Amino acid sequence: MGRQPCCEKVGLKKGPWTADEDQKLVTFLLSNGHCCWRLVPKLAGLLRCGKSCRLRWTNYLRPDLKRGLLSEEEEKLVIDLHEQLGNRWSKIAARLPGRTDNEIKNHWNTHIKKKLKKMGLDPVTHRPVMSLAQPDPLKQQQQQQEPSVSGGTGADDKEEEEETPTSAQPQGVACAASSASAVSSSCSSSASASAATPGADVDWPGLFEVDAILDIDWAGLLSACGDDGGCSAIGVDMLFDQCSDVGFDQDVWM
DNA sequence: AACCTGTACAACCGCCTAGGA
DNA sequence: ATCCTAGGCGGTTGTACAGGT
Known part of the structure; x- marks a missing residue:
């Protein structure tokens, strides 16, 4: 019997996140928000499990995170x-x-x-x-x-x-x-101590406020994605197009 | 310089719970 | 009422790095 895995683990990457993966995830989430974590890796073009993406985002990539030692x-x-x-x-x-x-x-x-x-x-x-x-x-x-x-x-x-x-x-x-x-949501992560992994060295554009992370076009993405693994067909370029809608500059990441 | 040990922290694992079908 | 799924949580592990020998 046993539990069903949170996602099909075959071919999924594990271990430390690369800067490239971070970029893809951040770019995707900032432009689309997250409707369903299970779909995030597919839509963002990542070979990760949704759980892993959620964890990476909440623990490390969220723009409102403070870094560095606790005061x-x-x-x-x-x-x-x-x-x-x-x-x-x-x-x-x-x-x-x-x-x-x-x-x-x-x-x-x-x-x-x-x-x-x-x-x-x-x-x-x-x-x-x-x-x-x-x-x-x-x-x-x-x-x-x-x-x-x-x-x-x-x-x-x-x-x-x-x-x-x-x-x-x-x-x-x-x-x-x-x-x-009483930290505002616009708290800049780049202002705090440098982080351990490459992705965290990125300077966050000023517009990155948590509140700005909206479900911009999930319906569109999902319909484009369909039910099966076709999600991976959505390229990063498309996502960057979405990003530009919220003022996100692809060059920041590339 | 090379190796060993301890420390810090990112990431994973498995379980629990809430919510929807 | 029951089952199933996704999200969330806490514990644990793995790995990189620093300091010591």
Whole structure:
């Protein structure tokens, strides 16, 4: 039996994205938006799975993304939100404009966890670690029985041995910090730290605001595409024609 | 200079959920 | 009410790079 793959994986490319692929995806999405991720790779002329395209876009190519390390304020906010929400990275990311769940998750695992440990705090419970003293069994039991702030979804299952959010916090970070991140959607990604992959070195044209990403002519594209794999017949040139409608300059990418 | 180890982060995988047929 | 599909989420893995020996 087994699950059906999200898309037919035969002949699909995996691994790091090339600058060329990034360009194709960005060009396509900026001019057409995304109606259905499964069709995006076909229409954009990419040998990728739709899921992969979505991930690449949301985690890396979106023009409203901030790049670079999290600021101190953002970090504090993440810690605070993690205390309240647990490993609900998407919820946490929603409170930090321009940041992605993946980015925050990575930052948490590589930086914040260590920082908290250095501070003598358990990164899971946010409580001081009592490594020397024997934990009081009674207290432990009480802690485990404390109601979890975050409902009872999958994340909690795993965290039952590691997470018991409480309100007693050493860092005393105020949620008000979130106001510091009232970033407009026109936040330029090029203004922030340079990115690791080639595609991110691209300077975004000024018009790139998230709101500008509209479904410009999906009906047309879809009808041109038909039901089957004929989608790949749509050339990039056609897409660039679409792009010019929204003021997108092909030369930026070529 | 070459090799080894640790770190950071991009990308993938599998599961869950919402929404439509 | 049930099934199916697409999108979304969180955990994990893979890989490139930096620093140390």
